Amino acid sequence: VDSGSSRSLENTINKIFNKMSTLANPPSILEMPQEIKKSCGDKQVEITVERIKVAKSLKEKQSNDLEKVAFKRKAEGDEKPAGKKEAKIIELDSLLITMPLPHIPLKNIMDVEVKLVYVDEENVSYEFVESYPSTGNQPTCRAAEIVDPLHGPNFSVLPQIDKWLQVALKDASSCYRQKKYAVAAGQFRTALELCSKGAVLxxxxxxxxxxxxSVASFIETKLVACYLRMRKPDLALNHAHRSIVLNPAYFRNHLRQATVFRCLERYSEAARSAMIADYMFWLCGGSEHGISKLIKLYWQAMIEEAITRAESFSVMYTPFATKIRADKIEKVKEVFTKIHPAYVEYIYTDFQGLHVLPQTVDWASFPPQQYLLTLGFKNKEDGKFLEKVSSRKLPTFTEHKTPFGLLTREDTVRHMETMGKRILPILDFIRGTQLNGSFRACSGVMEKLQYASLLSRLQRVKEQSQVINQAMAELATIPYLQDISQQEAELLQSLMADAMDTLEGRRNDEERVWNTIQKVGRIEDFLYQLEDSFLKTKKLRTARRQKTKMKRLQTAQQS
Structure with a gap:
């Protein structure tokens, strides 16, 4: 073998193992000395590019049947006389009202977790993404499970697990079945360390x-299960995020993350994770209706819990078929006022994206039933703030009076509290029924990364790590949820690379992408303020001139 080729291959493998080492390490990596930190941003970008292609192929595969249905409907529609298409809103007496809410018993929620989250505990299985040669066949993201060779048959067409890793996983699983969860967690962490040293396949x-x-993702999910069994969801959280970063196409990873959020009483985020789990199950070819039904039940329970616990706002979903006119929006607001009279200080209608609900969604339909979301606030300022934030082109959330200056510590604390208490909780709730992810304002991803920067300035390392891991899980999932342009793909790669560099603790003079975007947003706001000030001054000046001119005319007439 050529020595140059060998060195190149070795460098490639080292990059992959460096990535695994980063993901296996705890959040304290942010505090490690610079000289022992290594970069894996390039490899993350490479994997991100490949996943964008896979996600696109998956969506094209699933859309084939939907396109046939669409053509059929169009053909049938052409035979009918054309008529003016108006917004179709279901009559007001049949609006979906979310209060009072039906109660889903905790036992039903726990049953879903037992059947779908704590699954396959008796066997060691690995969640590989099936790959196909470049012959035009469409890839799929259905998990291919390999039973441990020590317990059952193996499939030669799928990757072979390293023998030392097999032993470590067998011991860890044995402890887990004996309900020695703390010991099992330690052994699964050892397995992750073996992965970081190259003992994977x-x-x-x-x-x-x-x-x-995929192997590392499997180990991360086992750690999630261990910590949940130990009733330590805070320790399970980062592992749940990393399992998605490593394998975003597997629906159970999202459902496990939903379970962790539920245990932490973060119900809006749990709802979104469950929604994505249900969509991924369909996207990757899941055909068992019973599984989808259980996931939807879980999703519904999380939404209802989030609404029940919300104190500062109330919510109403209005089903519709086409774009709603302004007069229909006013009608919806009138209904909301009658139903929720205590939450009418400010009524906000979300036009950023369409919403779906677990009671009616059918991902295979064309399109699924869509809803308009209306939020009513007790505090007028909260509603105005959300309206202002959502109207911005770029996600910028700090009321920064000096856009070219640095934030003081007091400003940083104030902005962090504003984002953590007034912005992110509302955005998380909105996104609990809104599938499409993006990078625009109110999408939730950029906001979390900017929030992480504020935490970093205050040296809150553990919280910063958790927020970045969560944002990375969102970023890894975006290509599967929507079509993205070339420009968005490049932005996604940059965000993933910068997020990974931040987790590794790399410090350089270059701005993080999300901070640069925020700075541009501040400058844009500053320019708009200058424009408004100029126009107001111009209007006043014109009014004065007119007044002076009128006085002169009156004086001339009197003389």
Whole structure:
């Protein structure tokens, strides 16, 4: 073998193992000395590019049947006389009202978790993404499970697990079945360390980055299960996020994250995770109606719990078929006022994206039933603030009076509290029924990264790590939820690379992408303020001139 090729291959494998080492380490990596930190942003970008292609192929595959249905409907529609298409709103007496809410018993929620979250505990299985040669076949993201060779048959067509890793996982699973969860967690952490040292697959030099990531994702999910059994969801959270970063196409990873959020009483985020789990199950070819029904039940329970616990606002979902006119919006607001009279200080209608609900959604329909979301606030300032934030083109949330100056510590604390208490909770709730992710204002991803920067300035390292891991999980999932342009793909790659660099503790002079975007947003706001000030001054000046001119005319007439 050529020595140059060997060195190149070794460098590639080292990059992959460096990535695994970063993900296996605890959040304290942010506090490690610079000289022992290594970069893996380039490899993350490479994997992100590949996943964008896979996600696009998956959506094209699922859309084939939907396109046939669309053409059929269009053909049928052409035979009918054309008529003016208006917004179709269901009559007001049949609006979906979310209060009072039906109560889903905790036992039903726990049953879903037992069946779908704590699954396959008796066997060691690995969630590989099936790969296909470049023959035009569409890839799929259905998990291919490999039973541990020590307990059952193996499939030669799928990657072979390293023998030392097999032993470590077997011991960890044995402890788990004996309900020795703390010991099992320690052994699963040891397995992650083996991954970081290269002990993942039997033929490491032939292993793809995706296969390595799938094994590590499996171990992360086992750690999630251990910590949940130990009733320590705070320790499970980062592992849940990383399992999605490593394998975003597997629906159970999202459902496990939803369970962690539920245990932490973060119900809006749990609702979004459950919604994505249900969508991923359909997107990747899941055909078992019973599983989808259980996920939807879980999603519904999380939404209802989030609404019940909300104190500062109330909510109403209005089903519709086409774009709603302004007069219909006013009608919706009138109904909201009658239903929720205590929450009418400010009524906000979300035009940023369409919403879906678990009671009616059918991902295979064309399109699924959509809803308009209306929020009513007790505090007028909260509603105005949300309206102002959502109207911005770029996600900028600090009321920064000097956009070219640095934030003081007091300003940083104030902005952090504003984002943590007034912005992110509302955005999380909105996104609990809004599938599409994006990078615009109110999308939730950029906001979390900017929030992480504020935490970093205040040296709140543990919270910063958790927020960045969560944002990375969102970023890894975006290509599966919507079509993205080339420009958005490049932005996604930059965000993933910068987020990984931040987790590694790399410090350089370059601005993080999200901070640059925020700075541009501040400058844009500053320019708009200058424009408004100029126009107001011009209007006043014109009024004075007119007044002076009138006085002169009156004086001339009198003389």
């Amino acid at each position: 039997g033929k490491p030099f032939e292993a793809s980055a995706e296969d390595i990531a």
